[in-house]
Every structure is written in C-alpha cells, then in structure tokens.
C-alpha cells in the first residue's frame with residue numbers, strides 16, 4: 539500500500555509540521571509557516587486576540603459590515619450563494635448573512651472538518667431556514683462547488699479578517715486567481731483587507747499589553763515540542779512585532795534571549811543571542827495597492843467600504 543495514502547490525517551499533519559520545521563529552521567533566516575500557529579491552543583488565543591483593545595481589525599471590519607450592510611446587500615442582490623474561505627467560528631458569516639437580501643445557501647470551505655462543523659452549526663442556529671453546506675477542501679487550492687449551490691442567482695466569495703495579508707503579495711494574487719476559478723463565472727468576492735496606518739497603532743495591535751499575542755506566538759514552540767519532538771526552552775525566546783517598511787508588513791518573530799541549541803527530529807539547530815524565527819507576516823495595503831492586487835488576479839474592484847478612520851477596508855470584487 540502507498541505509505542502516504544495509508545497515513546491517518548493526524549500523522550500526515552505531524553509529518554508536514556516536521557518537514558516545514560526542518561526546512562524553516564535550516565534557512566539562513568529561520569522561519570516557520572504561520573499556518574502552524576493554529577493548533578487548538580493557538581486558535582483559542584487568536585480568538586482572544588480578536589477581542590483585545592489594541593487589535594482593531596476585527597471590530598473595525600464588523601463595524602463596516604454593520605454600517606455598510608444595506609449598501610453591500612444592494613450591490614450583491616438577492617439569492618446569493620455565500621462561499622466563505624476559512625470560516626473560523628462562523629461569527630463574520632452571521633454578520634454578513636444578517637445584512638444580505640435572502641441569501642440562498644451558505645457554503646463554508648475549510649480543510650479542518652471540526653472547524654467547519656462549528657461554523658456551520660453557528661450559522662444554522664442563527665438562520666434556521668438557510669441551507670448550509672460545508673465543503674471540506676483546502677481553500678488555497680481550486681475546489682469544486684458543482685451541485686452545491688442550486689437555486690442561487692450568484693456566487694459571492696467571502697474572505698474577511700485580512701487573512702489575505704498573511705500571504706506574500708504573489709501568493710495573494712495566486713489565491714485570488716484560484717478563488718475566481720473555484721467560484722462560478724461572473725462571481726463576486728467580498729474581501730476584507732487591513733490598511734497601512736501609523737506604526738505605533740500597528741505595533742500595539744501585534745504586541746498587546748496583556749501579552750496574548752506573545753502567548754499566541756510562543757505557543758508555536760510548545761506545539762513543536764509536543765508534536766515534532768523538539769526541545770525548545772520556551773522561556774528562552776521572546777515575542778517581537780517588527781514593522782518592515784519596505785514590504786509594508788508587520789512581522790512576528792520569536793527572538794532567542796541567549797545563544798542556545800535546539801534539537802528537532804534528530805537535527806541540532808544553533809541560535810545566536812538575538813537571532814529570530816520569523817513566524818508570520820501581516821501585510822498592510824493602501825487602496826491603490828489592493829486595486830493592483832485585484833487587477834493582477836483578473837478581478838475588478840467594484841466598490842470599497844472603509845471605516846471613518848480608514849483603518850480597514852471591505853471591497854467587492856467582480857470577475
């Protein structure tokens with residue numbers, strides 16, 4: 539039997555984590571993909587981040603969806619099949635669906651069935667008569683919606699939260715292109731994106747006073763110890779949020795407090811004092827840069843809504 543095919547999903551996931559850790563820690567500038575921040579504890583900590591006073595993106599986006607809801611609903615029209623890419627706990631979908639005019643069906647897409655179930659049940663509870671059809675798929679790859687959205691007039695992709703900012707710009711373009719392929723021809727997409735702003739506001743959002751973002755970042759080392767057999771001394775690292783002006787992004791780093799060696803999967807990785815592991819990038823865009831991103835992916839921005847402080851944007855893309 540093919541070894542890869544016979545592996546259970548948890549084992550395949552662990553193997554992928556080890557492979558990414560070995561590659562990332564061997565790089566000249568140590569790095570780890572941000573997707574590994576989200577184990578159960580990381581997901582819990584991220585939910586806590588979204589409620590912090592310093593973390594403006596979530597409440598600002600929710601405010602835009604509420605305030606501009608009627609205009610968004612008019613632009614989208616009735617009978618939409620709402621396809622959410624990575625629905626989280628379904629809270630943003632509830633916000634949007636409350637505003638839309640008679641949505642036909644809600645299709646949350648995620649690779650993790652347990653998260654999908656949580657989002658689907660939250661939406662089903664809020665809208666008992668709405669059809670809810672979870673789609674188990676990696677939303678960063680093309681997926682098939684055939685037969686799932688009958689009765690709808692249009693497909694509306696929904697990608698809130700500025701998760702687009704966690705992709706490198708080239709990856710963001712590739713994601714938007716693939717999303718266009720997965721949604722039906724003539725589809726639209728509602729995209730939440732965080733905007734460039736004063737650096738102290740950004741720094742505080744990613745390094746809060748209560749230390750929740752620090753715990754979220756450091757949890758990655760705990761995860762590597764538990765799931766990849768590493769021996770990180772978590773207290774020997776500290777969280778740092780850095781503004782990279784050239785790339786227009788906030789970077790999260792885990793910085794070694796002193797020189798040390800760490801073992802992982804039979805390899806030894808040396809850290810100098812002050813050396814860091816880059817664990818996440820969160821790109822911040824100007825509206826003209828977002829337009830260029832959409833253009834490059836063959837979408838057109840039909841409308842953009844922002845808050846009064848121009849902190850965050852929600853754009854309607856047309857294919």
Ligand code: AVI
Nearest residue numbers: 587699700701704744751820
């Ligand atoms: C999920 N993503 C949009 C968050 C962000 O703002 O980049 C993740 C996050 N990292 C630190 N705080 C929040």
